Amino acid sequence: MRILTLTLVCFASALSAQKSRQEVLKAIDGKTDYYSKAALQIWGFAEVGYKEVKSSAILQQMLKDAGFSVQADVAGMPTAFVATAGSGKPVIGILGEYDALPGISQFAEPEKKPIPDQKAGHACGHHLFGVASAASAIEIKNWLAANKKSGTIRFYGTPAEEGGSGKVYMVREGLFNDVDVVLNWHPGDANDASPSGSLANKTGKFRFYGTASHAAVAPERGRSALDAVEAMNSMVNMMREHVNEKSRIHYVITRGGEAPNVVPAFAEVYYYVRHPQRGEVRDMWNRLVRIANGAAMGTDTRVEIEVTGGVHELLPNDILSEVMLKNLNEVGGYTYSEEERVFAEKIQKTLPGEVPPLSRTSTIARSKKATEAGSTDVGDVSWVVPTIGLSTATWVPGTPPHSWQAVAAGGTSIGVKGMMIAAKTMALTALDLYAEPTRIEAGWKEFRERRGSDFKYESLIGDRKPALNYRD
Secondary structure, rough: HHHHHHHHHHHHHHHHHHHHHHHHHHHHOHHHHHHHHHHHHHHHHHHOOOOOHHHHHHHHHHHHOOOOEEEOOOOOOOOOEEEEEEEOEEEEEEEOOEEEEOOOOOOOOOOOOOOOOOOOEOOOOHHHHHHHHHOOOOOHHHHHOOOOOOEEEEEEEEEEOOOOHHHHHHHHHHOOOOOOHHHEEEEEOOEEOOOOOOOEEEEEEEEEEEEOOOOOOOHHOOEOHHHOEEEEEEEEHHHHHOOOOOOEEEEEEOOOOOOOOOOOOOEEEEEEEOOHHHHHHHHHHHHHHHHHHHHHHHOOOOOEEEEEEEOOOOOOHHHHHHHHHHHHHHOOOOOHHHHHHHHHHHHHHOOOOOOHHHHHHHEEEEOOOOOHHHHHHHHHHHHOOOOOEEEOOOOOOOOOOHHHHHHHHHHHHHHHHHHHHHHHHHHHHHHHHHHHHHHHHHHHHHHHHOOOOOOOOOOOOOOOOOOOOOOO
């Protein structure tokens, strides 16, 4: 009889837990219109890094209304904030981003159509990122309260992911020191929860100062800052032959002079350097600095260098990623409505080469191998606390990030559907981790083994303050 009683108790407990999970999913679904409206508002604001005043305010108010305490203007960044609910251990953090990209404005239409007088667009889907993360945090907070569970849920409002390294300043400030696990996600063109890697990255602006003069009447009196930029770029392009094959170096000339008949007194070039290992990034950056100084010496100009950002590569966590994958499979993907299908087919016609099937939105991808693609300041977080993430199909399959097609889909119900999958998956993952803290302990064991016993965190940006005007 005792065995039967224990069996019935365990069965009842399992049923209760399952009911609780379904209630969380139902609660998130019930607020779809609310979250959709917030995401599309941020999509319309399209505020670039460290300028996300209205976008940050929407997320802060959303969390305040849900009962979170909010600390704004953290780590020297006016648009950064931390929202907290609950108490005790475990402490689970959720990351939220909301910055747009310059130069990619687009209506929510399936043909290229920039919005007049708007210089930026959410080509990486961070309007969805921030809102989905807030939605999951809110329902996790409600679940903790309803079940009288010990645990803290903390939302990190992180600005300027696109080149501004906002999270690095938060890590450097110690804002993750008491966190047990961090959850995050990113918009994409497929559903996946593979433990992934990324490229370490360092960015900065090289500003050259010369002497203006009439380019025809008195060229000998001038010293061209543009010559220095071009000399630097030429030497860097020769350097490409002599770097590790996984390296990436890209630049844009942001200022090149005012008129052809005036020797440019000022010119600026903006560089990104990437590699799967931050040590290689440091070495390449130091070579860039030497090249810049050489270019200045050779052109009789002066150079000033501003490091604007720098991020570590992602540190994967296989054990905790399995929890995220299980929940993504439980939530599942989604299918297009007829209107969405027509929109998606038109988008795919604008994409080069072969494109994946539209059914990619309803399937769950999985790759055992960690990928090394773009760069993210989530990387720095992942070296101080176990961090896991996922991506969902907020864009039409085959869409590359940082494209007008990504902006377009992100402003429609397609983006919202993917956003809601992410919110639900992160919420269920948090529920599992609160219910079974031993999973967190196992994740930390793997984390310490991967990181190494002698690891000491050092940011790639040194002790500089946030580059609040890097988009100017």
